[in-house]
Amino acid sequence: MELTITDEAYQSVLAQAQNDAPVESCGYLLGPDRQTVTMNYPMRNIDHSEEHFSFDPREQFAAVKYARQNGLVIVGNWHSHPASPSRPSAEDIRLAFDPNILYFILSLAGEQPVFNAFAIADGEVKEKVNLR
Ligand SMILES: [Zn+2]
Known part of the structure; x- marks a missing residue:
């Protein structure tokens, strides 16, 4: 599976995450269809935590x-x-309740940000989705 994200949406995610670091940042990604992300919808992390949201x-x-x-x-x-790789933690997988949406993780741990999307269902990662 492949997925397109607009530069505008990605830059919005990146700016929000960098602004919130070292606390984890979060949001929804919206688009006209399930293969296209055109917008970041920012959300608050009510945990205010560096390790979960x-x-x-x-x-x-x-x-x-x-x-809608x-x-x-x-x-x-x-x-x-903010300080760990772009892959789902055990808790991320446990809390991924909706198999109909993708779970995106932006890592700020390395020199360059890394953004990946994952399909998670039945308590396991089913697929890593390629972003274009
Ligand atoms: Zn996580």
């Missing part, structure tokens, strides 16, 4: 409503790993 349920509801009203779908959610 949680969404505010009211913000999640607002994001879903925003997507604008003819977009939620392609996935993303969070940052």
Whole structure:
């Protein structure tokens, strides 16, 4: 599976994550279809943690409503790993409840940021998705 993300959406994710570091940052990624991300929808990490994140349920509801009203779908959610690699932690996999969306992780641990997307279902990573 391949997925396209616009430079504008990626730059928005990157700027938000760098601004929030060392706390983990998070958001939704929206697009016109499930293979295309055109927008970062920023969310607050209500855990304010450097090692995990949680969404505010009211913000999640607002994001879903925003997507619907604008003819977009939620392609996935993303969070940052300020100091660890771009792959799902055991907790990330455990908390990936929705098999219909992708899970994006932006790592700021190396010299260059690394952004990957993963399909997670049944408690395991099914696929690493190529981003274009
Ligand atoms: Zn994580």
